[in-house]
Amino acid sequence: MRFRDQLxxxxxxxxxxxxxxxxxxxxxxxxxxxxxxxxxxxxxxxxNVTETFKSLELFNSITxxxxxxxxxxxxxxxxxxxxxxxxPAGTAKAVLDDRALDAISKLRGVETVxxxxxxxxxxxxxxxxxxxxxxxxxxKIAGSRMIKLRAGKPYLSDDADEIIVxxxxxxxxxxxxxxxxxxxxxEIASVSFDLGRLNPMDFSSIFQxxxxxxxxxxxxxxxxGVSENMGFGPGSVWNELMIPPGAARKIKKxxxxxxxxxxxxxxxxxxxxxxxxxxxxxxxxxxxxxxxxEMGFSTFALADQFAQVRQAFxxxxxxLAAVGMIAIFVAALGIVNTMVMSILERTREIGIMKAxxxxxxxxxxxxxxxxxxxxxxxxxLGYGLGWIVSRVINRVxxxxxxxxSLPAIDYFAFPWWLFAGALAFAVAVSxxxxxxxxxxxxxxxxxxALRHD
Amino acid sequence: MRNAVAxxxxxxxxxxxxxxxxxxxxxxxxxxxxxxxxxxxxxxxGSFTAVTxxxxxxxxxxxxxxxxxxxxxxxxxxxxxxxxxxxSRDGLARYRRSGVGMxxxxxxxxxxxxxxxxxxxxxxxxxxxxxxxxxRAASLLDxxxxxxxxxxxxxxxxxxxxxxxxxxxxxxxxxxxxLADEPTGNLDSRTAREIxxxxxxxxxxxxxxxxxxxxxxxxxxxxxxxxxxLHDGRVESEEKLR
Ligand SMILES: Nc1ncnc2c1ncn2[C@@H]1O[C@H](COP(=O)(O)OP(=O)(O)O)[C@@H](O)[C@H]1O
Ligand SMILES: [Mg+2]
Numbered sequence: 001m002r003f004r005d006q007l008x009x010x011x012x013x014x015x016x017x018x019x020x021x022x023x024x025x026x027x028x029x030x031x032x033x034x035x036x037x038x039x040x041x042x043x044x045x046x047x048n049v050t051e052t053f054k055s056l057e058l059f060n061s062i063t064x065x066x067x068x069x070x071x072x073x074x075x076x077x078x079x080x081x082x083x084x085x086x087x088p089a090g091t092a093k094a095v096l097d098d099r100a101l102d103a104i105s106k107l108r109g110v111e112t113v114x115x116x117x118x119x120x121x122x123x124x125x126x127x128x129x130x131x132x133x134x135x136x137x138x139x140k141i142a143g144s145r146m147i148k149l150r151a152g153k154p155y156l157s158d159d160a161d162e163i164i165v166x167x168x169x170x171x172x173x174x175x176x177x178x179x180x181x182x183x184x185x186x187e188i189a190s191v192s193f194d195l196g197r198l199n200p201m202d203f204s205s206i207f208q209x210x211x212x213x214x215x216x217x218x219x220x221x222x223x224x225g226v227s228e229n230m231g232f233g234p235g236s237v238w239n240e241l242m243i244p245p246g247a248a249r250k251i252k253k254x255x256x257x258x259x260x261x262x263x264x265x266x267x268x269x270x271x272x273x274x275x276x277x278x279x280x281x282x283x284x285x286x287x288x289x290x291x292x293x294e295m296g297f298s299t300f301a302l303a304d305q306f307a308q309v310r311q312a313f314x315x316x317x318x319x320l321a322a323v324g325m326i327a328i329f330v331a332a333l334g335i336v337n338t339m340v341m342s343i344l345e346r347t348r349e350i351g352i353m354k355a356x357x358x359x360x361x362x363x364x365x366x367x368x369x370x371x372x373x374x375x376x377x378x379x380x381l382g383y384g385l386g387w388i389v390s391r392v393i394n395r396v397x398x399x400x401x402x403x404x405s406l407p408a409i410d411y412f413a414f415p416w417w418l419f420a421g422a423l424a425f426a427v428a429v430s431x432x433x434x435x436x437x438x439x440x441x442x443x444x445x446x447x448x449a450l451r452h453d
Numbered sequence: 454m455r456n457a458v459a460x461x462x463x464x465x466x467x468x469x470x471x472x473x474x475x476x477x478x479x480x481x482x483x484x485x486x487x488x489x490x491x492x493x494x495x496x497x498x499g500s501f502t503a504v505t506x507x508x509x510x511x512x513x514x515x516x517x518x519x520x521x522x523x524x525x526x527x528x529x530x531x532x533x534x535x536x537x538x539x540x541s542r543d544g545l546a547r548y549r550r551s552g553v554g555m556x557x558x559x560x561x562x563x564x565x566x567x568x569x570x571x572x573x574x575x576x577x578x579x580x581x582x583x584x585x586x587x588x589r590a591a592s593l594l595d596x597x598x599x600x601x602x603x604x605x606x607x608x609x610x611x612x613x614x615x616x617x618x619x620x621x622x623x624x625x626x627x628x629x630x631x632l633a634d635e636p637t638g639n640l641d642s643r644t645a646r647e648i649x650x651x652x653x654x655x656x657x658x659x660x661x662x663x664x665x666x667x668x669x670x671x672x673x674x675x676x677x678x679x680x681x682x683l684h685d686g687r688v689e690s691e692e693k694l695r
């Protein structure tokens with residue numbers, strides 16, 4: 001039998017029972033639609049994360065912590081905060097100070113090193129006040145791809161009294177249009193601890209009312225840029241206010257955010273709580289990490305975490321695919337059912353086919369073609385359904401995100417292989433579902449099938 | 454068990470159909486139903502042979518075996534020198550496709566297809582291209598007198614017309630042998646005579662060998678060259694008419 005004739009014969013057979021064909025195909029459409037939207041969600045999430053990592057240059061970043069703190073070190077939460085940690089005498093701990101910064105910046109493959117410095121401050125703008133962490137960020141970093149600007153431009157000098165504000169904070173401050181904030185003055189009131197009045201051994205007294213050992217000073221900055229809100233990232237770039245280091249030096253505040261820094265200060269070993277290291281390429285991560293570890297610091301590189309992230313996404317994909325598979329399985333049963341019914345009804349037709357010279361293979365292929373056509377149509381329409389459903393979900397989710405002042409994200413991805421895979425899978429499953437009925441059709445006894453009455 | 458007919462079967466290399474010691478036993482649960490027992494006969498090439506017998510005498514069983522739709526329990530069937538028992542399932546399908554054409558009492562046309570499409574149908578399995586299929590089917594419909602009916606579906610045709618479509622379909626693969634199982638069973642006597650007359654004419658004009666089961670002894674005597682009478686699964690008598 002010629003391919004074309006086979007196709008035409010199967011199509012005309014399916015057309016004869018339009019409603020049943022439609023319903024059976026609908027089963028495949030729903031199954032493939034579910035699978036496609038699930039897979040496209042998994043792929044979309046993975047793509048979002050990977051691209052964000054790449055655009056934020058997180059693959060070529062390392063965060064350096066003093067030994068014994070930070071991720072990978074001993075867990076600081078498990079130490080009683082009322083009991084200051086004492087470094088045993090004689091143990092020379094490597095301090096994350098400017099000397100360390102200098103040494104690290106001289107390592108091969110290191111592009112920039114800047115300390116992770118945050119300080120709490122009261123932000124006054126537009127007649128409102130918010131309590132926020134201000135991050136000190138070198139102009140070089142502020143101008144890099146790590147910071148995406150909604151409006152304005154980054155500060156160009158490390159000494160400018162200029163500030164980059166995040167759009168989420170602006171919205172909190174009741175500013176609708178980010179561009180309108182550019183050039184405006186914003187007040188930062190630093191809340192600095194008065195070290196002279198701090199007794200770490202009697203830490204609780206600070207919070208029990210009385211006089212707090214803090215003083216406030218107000219500084220004015222000019223808003224030059226509005227940055228996009230980043231959903232996640234390492235400690236370095238998620239702050240809502242960024243000022244250059246030169247300007248920060250004029251502010252009366254402490255160069256630390258962690259309470260442990262205070263105790264370290266007590267021990268006379270003042271240092272940064274963390275350093276952010278940017279490398280010239282992701283390939284340098286391992287070598288630089290090793291050198292930094294030799295210096296006695298601990299490191300954290302998101303590139304390491306990414307292998308695990310990838311694995312997590314693989315499992316997410318598998319789970320999503322498994323859910324989609326259930327729908328496909330049900331659809332396949334629908335095909336088997338339809339084809340078996342059809343064979344019972346068409347016994348006489350099969351008898352005629354055989355009487356006029358159709359072989360077992362001809363009969364089989366007519367039925368396999370029919371189920372494959374259902375699969376092909378179901379795969380095409382199912383992909384379309386999956387696409388539409390994903391678009392709708394994406395719109396709805398982003399609508400609610402927008403109301404929460406969060407940026408729009410495309411949660412679904414439709415790479416070409418998803419289309420090809422969905423179609424091939426639909427046809428393969430339907431073909432498999434058609435094999436048993438086709439086999440039964442081939443075994444029909446023509447004498448019985450053609451006996452009149 | 455020997456052949457019930459006393460005279461020896463005429464021997465010769467050129468028989469169109471040669472049946473020897475043919476038996477068919479249907480198994481119904483634990484009961485064996487012998488439909489044919491030791492049937493032997495010869496059909497000469499280009500002859501028109503009628504098979505008669507009461508209902509249940511095994512006529513349809515015999516035709517289905519000769520037509521390659523079923524397999525014998527014992528004995529042999531040779532058509533144009535080829536032993537059907539030696540054929541594989543696919544070999545039998547090929548034989549049904551081009552070695553033999555079958556006509557049934559109930560026509561067995563595909564109800565959703567037009568007369569032309571019904572006649573074309575066997576050519577699908579022979580892999581004949583569409584244009585040639587159309588042409589051959591149309592020409593055959595013309596020959597059976599249905600040129601104007603090619604676009605009609607079976608339900609729009611009379612019994613006689615449907616049987617003509619079935620005859621055209623049986624001929625479309627140009628088989629040397631046509632088997633007809635009570636082709637006039639569902640037709641009135643006038644139409645029946647026309648149909649048997651058409652078969653007789655095709656037998657003459659195309660040198661077609663025809664084996665036709667019928668109840669109508671008068672028609673058989675009028676048109677056939679020989680009559681084989683079956684009774685209880687055996688050949689009761691064999692008569693040469695012309
Ligand atoms: N598939 C079958 N199963 C069991 N018995 C059958 C079957 N087909 C025919 N028979 C029996 O075989 C005998 C011959 O049947 P058949 O060839 O149809 O006779 P005819 O065509 O001469 O009326 C009958 O007794 C019938 O009941
Ligand atoms: Mg019969």
